[in-house]
Amino acid sequence: MSAQTEAEKNMAILLIEVLNLEDISAEEIDPEEQLFGDGLGLDSIDALEIALAVSQDFGVQMKAEDESTREAFATLKSLTDFVEKNKTT
Numbered sequence: 001m002s003a004q005t006e007a008e009k010n011m012a013i014l015l016i017e018v019l020n021l022e023d024i025s026a027e028e029i030d031p032e033e034q035l036f037g038d039g040l041g042l043d044s045i046d047a048l049e050i051a052l053a054v055s056q057d058f059g060v061q062m063k064a065e066d067e068s069t070r071e072a073f074a075t076l077k078s079l080t081d082f083v084e085k086n087k088t089t
Helices: 006-019 044-058 067-072 076-086
Strands: none
Touching: 006 044, 006 076, 044 076, 067 076
């Protein structure tokens, strides 16, 4: 497992809180692990909830039709990098 950066840890905490993930702690989310499918097992509803939280907390709009948004949802690392690059707050 890769070590989390401070930003990745904060994003993992956000995921845990927004998705009410009770069986895993923020520290257990590998930054390189897939968020959907075989990784954390998230689904499209989870993606919507994450996008809403990211918009509210960081001012980053994530549009489903954008390829960069799909790429951002691949891993904790990619999601964190996307938000850090695009945040307004």
